[in-house]
Structures are given as structure tokens and as C-alpha cells.
Amino acid sequence: xxxxxxxxxxxxRLPTGILGGSLSPDAxxxxxxxxxxxxxxxxxxxxxxxLHAHESYATSAHWLTDGTVLSGGYDGRMRWFxxxxxKLQRESKLHDFWSWQTDVSPDGTLFASVTGQYLAGGYxxxxxxxxxxxxxxxxxxxxxILHRLPHVPSVQSVAFSPDGRFVAAGNxxxxxxxxxxxxxxxxxxxxxxxxxxxxxxxxxxYLGGIFAIRFTPAGDELLLAGMGPMRDPMAGNGRQLWQRWxxxxxxxxxxxxxxxxxxxxxxxxTLAVHPSGEFFAMGGRLRGGDWNVAVFSLxxxxxxxTLKTGYRATTLRFTPDGESLVVMGAxxxxxxxxxxxxxxFGRVEQxxxxxx
Amino acid sequence: xPNRKTKLTCGSDEHTVHRRLFLQGSMSAATASVxxxxxxxxxxxxxxxxKRSGKKCILLWLCGAPSQFETWDPKPGTxxxxxxxxxxTSLPGIQISSLMPKCATIMDKLAVVRSMSTKPNEHFQAxxxxxxxxxxRPPFTRPILGSVIAExxxxxxxxxxxxxxxxxxxxxxxxxxxxxxxxxxxxxAEYGPVRAGGDYGIPNIEKLDAISQADHADREALRSFxxxxxxxxxRSAAAASHNAAFDRVKGLMSCAxxxxxxxxxxxxxERYGAxxxxxxxxxxxxxxxxxxxxxxxANGMPWDNHVFxxxxxxxxxxxxxxxxxxLVTDLDERGMLDDTLVxxxxxxxxxxWLNEARGRDHYPKAWSLAMAGAGIRGGVVHGATDAGGYExxxxxxxxxxxxxxxxxxxxxxPHEEYDLPGLPTFYRVEEDAEPIAEVLA
Numbered sequence: 189x190x191x192x193x194x195x196x197x198x199x200x201r202l203p204t205g206i207l208g209g210s211l212s213p214d215a216x217x218x219x220x221x222x223x224x225x226x227x228x229x230x231x232x233x234x235x236x237x238x239l240h241a242h243e244s245y246a247t248s249a250h251w252l253t254d255g256t257v258l259s260g261g262y263d264g265r266m267r268w269f270x271x272x273x274x275k276l277q278r279e280s281k282l283h284d285f286w287s288w289q290t291d292v293s294p295d296g297t298l299f300a301s302v303t304g305q306y307l308a309g310g311y312x313x314x315x316x317x318x319x320x321x322x323x324x325x326x327x328x329x330x331x332x333i334l335h336r337l338p339h340v341p342s343v344q345s346v347a348f349s350p351d352g353r354f355v356a357a358g359n360x361x362x363x364x365x366x367x368x369x370x371x372x373x374x375x376x377x378x379x380x381x382x383x384x385x386x387x388x389x390x391x392x393x394y395l396g397g398i399f400a401i402r403f404t405p406a407g408d409e410l411l412l413a414g415m416g417p418m419r420d421p422m423a424g425n426g427r428q429l430w431q432r433w434x435x436x437x438x439x440x441x442x443x444x445x446x447x448x449x450x451x452x453x454x455x456x457x458t459l460a461v462h463p464s465g466e467f468f469a470m471g472g473r474l475r476g477g478d479w480n481v482a483v484f485s486l487x488x489x490x491x492x493x494t495l496k497t498g499y500r501a502t503t504l505r506f507t508p509d510g511e512s513l514v515v516m517g518a519x520x521x522x523x524x525x526x527x528x529x530x531x532x533f534g535r536v537e538q539x540x541x542x543x544x
Numbered sequence: 545x546p547n548r549k550t551k552l553t554c555g556s557d558e559h560t561v562h563r564r565l566f567l568q569g570s571m572s573a574a575t576a577s578v579x580x581x582x583x584x585x586x587x588x589x590x591x592x593x594x595k596r597s598g599k600k601c602i603l604l605w606l607c608g609a610p611s612q613f614e615t616w617d618p619k620p621g622t623x624x625x626x627x628x629x630x631x632x633t634s635l636p637g638i639q640i641s642s643l644m645p646k647c648a649t650i651m652d653k654l655a656v657v658r659s660m661s662t663k664p665n666e667h668f669q670a671x672x673x674x675x676x677x678x679x680x681r682p683p684f685t686r687p688i689l690g691s692v693i694a695e696x697x698x699x700x701x702x703x704x705x706x707x708x709x710x711x712x713x714x715x716x717x718x719x720x721x722x723x724x725x726x727x728x729x730x731x732x733a734e735y736g737p738v739r740a741g742g743d744y745g746i747p748n749i750e751k752l753d754a755i756s757q758a759d760h761a762d763r764e765a766l767r768s769f770x771x772x773x774x775x776x777x778x779r780s781a782a783a784a785s786h787n788a789a790f791d792r793v794k795g796l797m798s799c800a801x802x803x804x805x806x807x808x809x810x811x812x813x814e815r816y817g818a819x820x821x822x823x824x825x826x827x828x829x830x831x832x833x834x835x836x837x838x839x840x841x842a843n844g845m846p847w848d849n850h851v852f853x854x855x856x857x858x859x860x861x862x863x864x865x866x867x868x869x870x871l872v873t874d875l876d877e878r879g880m881l882d883d884t885l886v887x888x889x890x891x892x893x894x895x896x897w898l899n900e901a902r903g904r905d906h907y908p909k910a911w912s913l914a915m916a917g918a919g920i921r922g923g924v925v926h927g928a929t930d931a932g933g934y935e936x937x938x939x940x941x942x943x944x945x946x947x948x949x950x951x952x953x954x955x956x957x958p959h960e961e962y963d964l965p966g967l968p969t970f971y972r973v974e975e976d977a978e979p980i981a982e983v984l985a
Contacts, residue, residue, distance in 0.1 A: 204623070205898075224623070244627045262627040285858075286627070306859045308819030313859075316818070342855075389715045390608060391846030392820060393859065420717070424851035424901050455851070455901075473901055500900045521623070521897035530623050 189466055192483045192493040193542040194513060200234045202227050202534030205518025207502050208248035208260075208289070215507040219257045220516055221246035222534055226259045226269065231514070231538055239269050240276055248290040250299075258328065260287035260301050268331070280331050282324045288344045292328065293352035298369070300325045300348060300355045304341025306394070312386070313393035315340055315360060323357050325369060335372050339365050345401040347410075356410055356435070358398025360384060364410065366435055378440035380431060383414035385421040395421035399457035399472075404486065405465035408436045409443065413456040413470050425453040425475050430484065444489040452477015460504035460513070466543070467492055469513060471501030481515055499535045506541070513539045598883050599697050599918050599954045600832045603689065603840045604825065604867065606890035607671065607719045608848030609911075611904050613894070614641050614857045615864070616912035617658045617929060624896035624932045627854055638925055643861035646869035647914075652923040653872050653881070654916045655983035659927020659939040660946070662892060662908040667718035667848070670891035670908065675722075676729070677947035678974055685729035689950065690838040692972065695735045696956045697837050704799050704835035705738035710824035712742020713844025730962070737840065740803045741824050802834055803827070816870050817863055819843075825867045829874055832884055847890055850903040864888065872916045881917045885953055889913035896933045910936045913946075919953025921985045944977030952979040 204224035211218055220227045225241035226249050242261030249259040255271040264283035269276050283303035290301040301324045309316030321336035322343040337355075345358045354375060356366045362384045368375040384396045400413035409432055416427030428451040432444040453476035461468045467485050474480035479494035481501050495515070503516040519533040611626070613619060618630035618641045630639040633648040640648055640656075647654065663679070664670035673679050676686040687695070690707040698706030709723075716723065728736040755763075801807050805823055808830060816826040821843040828839035849856045868888055875881040893911020894904035910929045916922060927939030941949075951958040951972060958979065962970040 223627075244629065305862075306855070308817055308822065308859060308863055310818050311820050311823060313819050342858075387844070387846065389844075390713075390717050390719075390848055391844045391856075392713055393846060393856070395852055395855065422848055422851055422856075422903075424903075475901070500902070518900065518902075520900035523895070523897050 189485065189487075189492070189543050191544050192467060193544070194483070194493050194495055194539040195542070196537055197512070197540050198231055198536075198538035200229055200231065200236075200536040201532040202229060202236060202536065203530070203532050204534050205500075205502075205521070206516040206534045206536065207245060207518070209503045209505070209516050210250045211505050211507060211514060212251050213253050213508075215509070215512070217251075218505075218514060218516065218536060219249040219251045219259075220503075220534065220536065221249040221259055221261070223518075226257065226267075227534075228257075228271070229536055231536070239271075239274075240267065242267065244286075247287060250290070250292045252292070252296050252328065256328075258290070258292060258299060260290040262286040264303065266290065266299065266301060266326075266331075278331050280326070280333075282326075282333075284320050285341075288342065289346050291346050291348050291355075293348040294350055295352055297328055298325060298334070298348065298352060299328050300346045300357075302339070302343040302346040302357050304339065304343045304359070306342045306360055308393070315342070315394065317341075322359075323355065323365075323367065325355060325367075335367070335369065337365075337367050337372070337374075339363070342397070345398050345412075347401045347403055349403045349407045350405060351407060354403075354407070356401050356403065358401045358412055360394055360397035362397060364398065364401070364412065364433070364435070366410075376435050376440060378433060378435065380412065380433070380442065382416060382429060382431065382445070383412070385417045385419075385426065387421050389420035390422050393421075396426065396455075399455065400459040400470070402459040402461055402468070404432070405461060409433060410435050411459050411461070411468060413459050413472070415453075415455040415472075423475075424455060424473070426455070427451050428454050428456050428470075428472065428477070428480075428482075430456065430459070430470050432489070446484075447489055447491065450482075450491040452479060454480060458502055458504045460506050461486070462506050462541075463508060463510040464543070469504045469506070471495075471497075471504050471515060471517075473500040483513075495539070497535070497537065511541055513541050515539065599885070600836070600880075600883060601690075601693050601838045601885045601887065601918070601950075601954065602825075602828045602832060602871065603838070604864070604871075604886070604888040605675075605840050605842040606847050606864065606888060607716065607842050608667070608845035609670070609890040609892045609894060609906065610847045610860070610864070611849070611853065611857060611894035612658070612910070612912040612929075613896070613904075613933060614643055614854075614861055616640055616656045616914060617933060618642075619896075619931065619933050622932055624934075626898070628857070635923055635925065641861060643857065644865040646865045650869060650872055650916075651925075653876065654868075654914050654922055655920045655924040655926065656912060656914045657926045657939075657941055657946075657980060657983065658912045658929060659936040659941055660893070660911045660913060661936045661940050662911075662943050665892070665906050665908050667845070667891060667906075668722055670906075671719060671722045673943050674889070674891045674946075677943055677972070681968070681970075684968070684970070685726045686970070687729035687731040687735065688727045689947070690737060690840050691728040691731045691735040692951075693838040693954065693956070695731050697954065698735075699835070699837070700734065702835050704802065704831070706837040707735060707737045708828075708831055708836050708839045709737035709739045709842065710741040710827055710839065711739065711842040711844065712820045712824070713842070714742075716844040717848075719842070719845045741827075742820060799834070802831055817866050819863055822863055822867050825871055829871060833878070833880070849894070850899065850905055851901040853894070853898065853903045868914070868916075875917060883918050885918040885920065885950065886916045887913070887950065888915075910934065915949075915953075915983065919955065919985050921983055924983050926980055926982045939980070939982070941980050942977070944973050944975060945980055948973040948977050948979040949983060952984055 209220035244262035322339035323337040456472035471481035481495035694706035892908035
């Protein structure tokens with residue numbers, strides 16, 4: 189494969205910015221975790237329905253095959269909403285601080301949620317140790333917490349391996365920990381210095397880290413996404429960066445990363461692997477350059493396609509048949525009311541995917 | 545409180561000399577260092593009275609501008625609220641950000657102003673205005689707050705620096721540029737800050753071991769005699785400035801331990817928090833306890849969160865919460881709060897709306913700050929913004945009102961005139977701006 193063509197087929201809106209979400213099993217709708225609650229959106233006709241709201245922003249939502257929507261939020265809670273009965277089934281307080289991100293195992297039996305507040309732990313603002321375990325793994329059906337696993341806050345990204353045996357989590361400092369869920373033990377860890385900035389210009393503190401993490405289809409490597417270091421972290425002008433790491437060896441090593449001349453500037457915060465296993469998509473914000481969503485070959489890392497959506501992409505999902513890519517995200521919050529209401533700034537777009 | 549708009553002059557020939565120096569001083573920081581308006585406001589009886597009262601000030605300078613929504617003016621349940629909740633405080637009906645649980649317990653000691661509304665929208669201009677009290681009026685350079693307070697309330701003959709800036713960050717974007725400028729303005733270099741913090745130690749203040757104490761004293765006496773003679777014979781402002789610097793260094797040599805964080809009790813250091821801003825806030829308390837009059841604590845410009853607003857504020861606000869709590873509580877327990885004004889503020893606020901980069905941008909139109917201690921009535925929340933935090937709807941206050949409040953709280957007449965013959969008229973606070981009466985004790 190040498191190229192991928194992306195063509196926009198649908199453009200939908202939601203009232204507030206979207207921070208996470210997933211496709212329905214039939215790929216005709218999405219559930220979106222928004223600043224203002226969890227929404228169901230029909231991609232075909234744009235019909236939307238607010239399902240419920242967390243006490244703060246909702247950050248992730250997963251549409252399970254039985255019609256349950258599992259969502260996490262900045263209130264540290266996970267909620268189970270039954271689309272069939274239209275009722276909230278269960279709520280569980282997982283963390284004292286935010287649920288930054290959640291994932292559900294490929295077989296739909298486990299959930300994982302990561303948390304952690306970055307607080308000053310040293311004169312140069314090294315992160316203080318966690319005050320609660322940063323990784324929580326539980327049973328989707330019962331809500332029972334199976335593992336509480338340590339990391340260094342803030343832990344901003346999490347993913348299950350394709351076989352559901354491992355969970356990987358990346359943090360502010362670029363440290364990745366992979367836990368074996370059969371044993372409840374650390375399987376491996378490594379740190380990449382390439383995603384984290386220590387403020388030089390305006391501030392003295394750490395900023396950035398790994399905002400998205402995904403296993404490759406074979407499960408032996410990890411894709412990481414974020415932004416390269418900056419002298420002024422508050423400029424948001426670091427390199428649009430992904431890295432690929434072989435993690436299941438004694439000395440984990442980076443095997444590839446965004447190729448030179450294929451990146452602009454901006455924080456990348458979402459990854460999706462195509463069902464074919466041949467390429468992956470990365471998305472985020474455009475700060476400098478000409479794209480904020482791009483598709484890369486899993487074979488050689490080459491960039492195959494780009495999009496300039498005009499808004500911050502927070503979530504990418506390929507449809508199970510691989511024929512579409514759904515991009516969710518947020519524009520800047522409108523500064524003024526229009527007709528007494530805040531204009532909608534949550535964005536959902538669907539693109540056809542043609543590989544050649 | 546002295547009569548408003550009093551015109552004070554010491555009546556000396558100094559002003560003739562100073563008129564020229566003043567103009568030079570306003571042109572550049574380097575030249576300004578030779579300008580001195582020592583005694584510009586001096587009515588001896590008044591000066592002695594204010595000095596006896598021992599009023600001090602610590603400014604927690606939140607450079608870059610914190611979000612009022614994530615600190616003192618949360619808007620729970622609205623589109624502008626952000627992801628952090630609001631919590632109840634010790635003041636019935638008053639909520640602040642959930643990131644500030646400690647300050648929520650001492651609101652009876654704090655005065656919060658939720659209705660600041662100022663003009664400058666860019667950092668440099670806003671820093672200039674909010675630290676000097678007024679917009680620029682070239683070619684004259686209004687002294688910064690710390691210089692005015694050091695001049696009015698400080699002990700110039702004290703070995704302890706009267707105006708200290710603690711800021712470990714060598715950069716700071718616009719704040720870096722501002723730091724390089726002329727802080728003391730027409731008051732002259734002796735009212736400028738001594739800077740410390742991080743790598744900004746105070747160099748070369750250790751006496752060489754090879755020189756005995758007696759030799760050291762003899763050498764200094766000789767240097768002092770000749771340089772003073774030169775200063776008097778030549779009427780040399782440069783020599784005067786040089787001598788002032790030497791006097792300052794002599795003082796610094798005697799109080800070097802005050803600048804050593806390692807000398808502070810470990811328990812105190814842990815209580816304040818590990819970050820540089822927290823450590824220097826503790827150091828500020830220590831300096832105030834030991835004779836400094838004004839200490840400005842900064843840490844670069846970390847609050848300017850155009851991107852990563854919430855990722856940054858999750859760390860910065862709890863740190864501020866703890867620092868303010870510890871500082872106010874410490875000063876209170878030590879019987880120093882009645883004489884020490886603590887101010888926590890930046891140069892403006894942040895937008896109600898979040899931009900695409902999940903940041904909040906500059907917003908001088910409606911923002912908040914907090915004060916406590918000397919001359920301030922605790923348990924007050926002054927002013928209000930509308931439901932979304934877009935506009936001030938009650939008790940609007942600007943930089944002039946703020947400075948009138950600060951000076952009044954410290955017993956410094958806010959409307960006194962700077963006596964500069966032949967030059968435009970300047971007042972400490974221009975345009976008869978009123979203090980915010982509600983927050984004054």
C-alpha cells in the first residue's frame with residue numbers, strides 16, 4: 189500500500205466539545221463524551237440525544253455490544269447507561285481525581301481507567317508521588333474493581349492489548365508501564381523523553397506527556413502519541429509526534445517515530461489502528477503546518493494521507509469494515525451567544541477510506 | 545489617613561538636581577539607577593509614624609494571569625465553568641474553586657475582589673500597569689509598588705533589603721522584559737529590588753578567608769571615605785549610586801543566611817510545599833519577619849495557559865491554595881497578620897470561553913484577586929460578575945482603585961502628590977481614584 193485517500197462524507201455537530209467517544213456496533217451512530225454530557229448521535233441524519241451528564245466533563249464513552257454505554261469523566265466516576273431502558277444502571281467512583289481516559293478490552297469484559305493529579309513534588313516541579321493508584325481495572329459486567337495499579341501521575345492514556353491480557357498506560361513524564369492482568373504485576377516499563385517539556389520560557393514545570401497509546405495488532409509493540417518538547421510549553425508548538433516501541437523485550441526500544449518532514453506542530457491526542465492492521469491514524473490540534481489528522485503505514489511509518497479539519501481532533505475511530513474513519517473533536521468555545529444560545533462547537537465528521 | 549491630595553516637599557535643592565536625573569532615569573534602567581528621590585514624600589513625623597507601625601507587604605505575583613474561574617469566581621453549572629467544581633467556604637453562600645479547599649477554610653481572613661476590570665490586554669502593558677498602579681506616561685517612569693512601599697515604610701539604613709524579588713525563572717517572556725526594566729522609576733536605584741531565588745543567589749558577598757576582619761573593615765573605611773569625598777566634590781550621581789550599592793552589599797553580607805532556603809526549618813519547608821514558588825513564599829515570610837518591608841514572590845510566568853489550561857491549573861491552583869493558607873495562617877499565629885498585607889494577584893484574568901487548544905486567553909474585563917492582613921477586612925467578597933463571568937455587574941474596580949486600596953491598607957496616603965518642580969503632576973494614585981472601601985478594615 190502506498191497511499192490512502194480520505195474523503196469527507198458527513199459533517200455533524202454536538203452542543204459542546206467532544207473529548208472521547210466510540211462507534212455503535214453497526215457503525216451508524218456514535219456515543220460522544222462531551223464537556224456538557226454524554227450524547228448519542230446518529231451519523232446518518234444527525235439526530236442527537238443527551239443520555240446523561242457527569243458532574244464534570246465526560247472524557248470517554250464506549251458503546252458495548254449489549255447496548256450499554258460505559259463512560260468516564262473528570263468527576264472520577266464511571267457510569268453504565270443502558271440504551272435499551274434509557275436508564276443509568278450503575279455508577280462507580282473510581283478515582284479521587286479525574287478519569288483522564290478509559291479503555292475497554294477487545295472482548296468487552298474489562299475496563300481500565302487512569303487518573304492522577306500533577307502536583308509539585310520538588311523545587312523544579314517534579315511530579316509528586318501518586319496519592320491513589322493511578323490505574324484502575326475492573327469488570328464491565330459487575331463493576332467490580334479487579335486491580336489498582338501504581339504509576340506516576342498524571343497518567344493520561346491507557347489501552348488494552350489485543351488479547352486483553354495486558355494494559356499499558358502512559359504519563360506526563362513519558363513513562364509507559366505495561367501490566368500483566370493475569371498476574372496483576374508489572375510486565376515492563378520504559379520512558380521516552382520525547383513527549384515532555386520542562387518549562388524554560390514562561391514557567392518552571394512539566395507539561396505534555398503521552399496523550400494516546402495503542403497496541404499494534406500483534407500486541408508486541410506500542411504506539412504513543414503526543415507532542416515533542418518545547419522551550420515554551422505554553423506555546424503548544426511541539427512537533428506532532430508518534431513513536432513506536434517494542435515493549436515485550438528486556439530492554440524496550442523505539443523502533444520508529446514520526447518521520448522528518450512529515451510533521452507540523454501541535455498536540456496529538458488520539459490514535460486508531462485500521463482493522464486491516466496495515467495503517468493507523470493519529471489526530472490532534474494543528475498549531476503549525478498543514479494537517480491535524482494523518483494516516484501512517486504500520487509497515488514503514490510513512491505518512492499516507494492527511495486532513496486539515498479546522499478543529500481539534502480528540503477521537504478517531506475506524507468503522508469495523510475499515511471503510512470509514514470517524515473524527516470527533518472540538519472547536520474553540522464560542523465567545524458570544526447566538527439567539528440566546530451558545531453555538532454548537534462539538535464536531536463529528538465521517539470520511540471514506542480508500543487504500544491503494 | 546492624611547488629607548487627600550496633599551503636596552509634600554522637603555524643600556531642598558535636591559529637586560533641581562533630580563529633575564535632570566529624573567529625565568535621564570526615565571530613559572533607561574541603567575541611567576535610572578543613578579536617580580534618587582529619597583525623601584520625595586517625606587514629612588518626617590508621618591514617615592516615622594508609618595515606619596513605627598511596621599507595615600509590611602508580601603505580593604504573590606501570579607504572573608501570566610490566573611483564571612478567575614478556577615480560583616475565586618467559579619461558575620458551576622455554566623458553559624464557562626471548566627471541569628473543576630466549586631466548593632462551599634467558611635463564608636455562608638460563598639463558593640470558590642474546588643482546587644482551593646484550604647483557602648475555603650480561611651475566607652474569614654481573606655478579602656476577595658471579584659470585580660477587577662482593567663484595560664491592558666497584553667502582558668507587558670498589564671504587568672506594568674498592575675505593578676506600578678497606572679498606565680505609562682512617557683518619559684516618566686512610575687515606581688513599582690514594592691519601591692513605593694520600601695520608600696515609604698522601609699528602613700533604608702537596615703542591612704536587610706527592604707524590597708526583595710524572589711523569582712528563580714531567568715526567562716518569563718514579557719515578564720523577562722519587564723524584569724530587565726526600571727523598577728524603582730523616579731525613586732532611584734536604592735528602592736529597586738534585590739533579586740534572589742533559584743540560581744539568583746547573591747554572589748560575592750562572602751568575605752575572602754585571606755582577609756582578616758580588621759583588614760576588611762579598614763579597607764571598607766578607606767573606600768567609603770574616598771568615594772564619599774568624590775561624590776561630594778563632584779556632585780556625582782554615579783558615585784552616589786555606587787556608594788549606595790556598596791552599602792547594600794555590606795548589608796547583604798550580614799544577612800546572607802536569610803537568602804539560604806536550607807536554613808529554614810524542614811517542617812516549614814514541607815508544609816509550604818516542594819515547588820519553587822512555595823519555597824520562596826516561605827522565604828518571603830522569613831524575610832518579612834527579619835526586617836524586609838516588601839517581598840514579591842514570582843515564578844516566571846506560569847499562569848499564561850493559552851494551551852493546557854486545566855492541565856496547568858490542576859497543579860498551580862492547589863499550590864497557590866496551600867501557600868496562601870500557610871502564609872496567612874503563619875502570619876496570624878505569629879501575630880504579624882495585622883501588620884503584613886498579603887496580596888495574591890496577576891495582571892488580568894482569563895477568558896470565560898475555552899479556545900480550541902483547551903486554553904483560556906487574556907481577559908482584563910472581569911477578573912479576581914485576593915488580599916489579607918494589614919488594613920484589610922477579612923470575610924469580604926467584593927463585587928460580582930454575571931452568570932457566565934463575562935462582565936462585572938457590581939463593584940467594578942480598576943488598577944487605580946486597587947492601588948488606592950493597597951496604600952490605604954498600609955497607611956500610606958494614596959493621593960499624595962510627587963513634588964517635581966517644572967514637571968507634570970504625579971500622584972501616588974491618579975484621578976482621585978477611591979479605595980475599595982468594603983475591603984478596608
